[in-house]
Amino acid sequence: MQTATQHTAPRVPARPAAVDGRCDAWNDEQQRIADTLKLIAAALEPKRRIVHAGEVIYRAGERFSQLHILNSGFFKLVSMSSDGREQVVGLRLRGDWLGFSAIAQGSYGCDAIALDTAEVWTVRYDALLQACAEHPALMISVHEAMSREMMRDRDSLMAICTLPADARVATFLHYWAQALAMRGLRADQFSLRLTRAEIGNYLGLTLETVSRVLSRLARAELIAFNEKSRRDICIPDFPALAAYVEGRDLRTGLH
Amino acid sequence: MQTATQHTAPRVPARPAAVDGRCDAWNDEQQRIADTLKLIAAALEPKRRIVHAGEVIYRAGERFSQLHILNSGFFKLVSMSSDGREQVVGLRLRGDWLGFSAIAQGSYGCDAIALDTAEVWTVRYDALLQACAEHPALMISVHEAMSREMMRDRDSLMAICTLPADARVATFLHYWAQALAMRGLRADQFSLRLTRAEIGNYLGLTLETVSRVLSRLARAELIAFNEKSRRDICIPDFPALAAYVEGRDLRTGLH
């Protein structure tokens, strides 16, 4: 079965020793996702399909009747406000659901766009409801997924509200590396798959500011660019990045 | 039964004619909340209690086993990051649930603090799961509540990320007035019940900036202060405020 280009290469990525403390959570997370997918496959026979970068799973305004689960790949959620401003409101990876926020309103509130080749599983919402009533484990799993999404949104809200630009970008990279690692993908080197403008949009910054911050972080050796394609980021020292994201008043020249 | 001080007086508040367009949504919302509460009361026999301003329903870190629904009153959710920064991450009114975001993690991620006398209904999560399996309507209602919470968080994220200070505060007031109106409470005059510092914290601004913006909005006559207590806000012309929140390039002297 075809899967995402970049994300398949190393099954067990090289991980810096200092992240070992995370290995439990990391394996747990992998297990959790696998269990959830198995549960869905067993109870619902989801429609599976491959989509390619740029393809749209749903658009804002479309009638809601299905939910989607990512088996692989990488999506962005783009919301458009009444006055025409666009905003990237979320990013989704393997194990994440797409469409929860449409349940209440009956129609999607944003576009879901693939940034990569991805495998999407689709289930009808009414079928899911029925399956949940019959399979308690599935209902728990769905609630947990929604709860996790809320928690994540809340964290990013907090980060974006309170942190200066350097810390926002660093937090973003840190979160992203962690999310990849938890899914068994390599986290010490990866492609952002987003333009500076999209990152900035997501973080509430301009593309110039994102560019400048990335340069500063590189100068401080918290990240490095892959020669060829500055969209590929290396994280040579994950603990250092983590420390910067927490403390932020360390030796680095970044106040 | 004792209920919130301020929020009970007018059963059907005076509403400026121009908001009539909203009356459908407004009555729908009231009906929806009433239906949900009835559903919960019927299926779960929730524990009901009155809490007073300042009381805490749960604290970050506590083990999760219960969810709460507000029958009346007004809560803030306060999250504390590892490095000690505090942040108001949400506000809750009648019909809102408290605790969803704790499901995934098994423990609460923030404090829930009453800002007013409130009536809280509490249900065990395991009981809710079981009831959901037996009552499809209840499960739908729970999913909708979670979905609505996601949508709201997303909207506020968008507002906070992309808007300048004036618009943030105006959006906040507009949302708040609407939320009160939808619950049948008077929206043309209300108490914020939050200090400038708390509002600023919630909106990613300093208390000084909030104060200045409120003064500017008052000078532009989009809001007015109740003589005595500048924490009581009047909205003399709701459509004007709504127009400002949307367009923002109107006649007002606020660029």
Added chain:
DNA sequence: CGCCAAATTGACTGGTATCAAGCTACGTGG
């Protein structure tokens, strides 16, 4: 090769934060 989107970098501007000085309301105790 030449075009175009993306990214980088610099100079300048402006919106918020910060620092600081009062003001107001309210409760406490003399």
Added chain:
DNA sequence: CCACGTAGCTTGATACCAGTCAATTTGGCG
């Protein structure tokens, strides 16, 4: 009753971070 302290709020002066505008470089692709 008034003096006093305190918490919340307002307003002004200044500093600085990030946005804006602009010039240039880089990389991808027909």
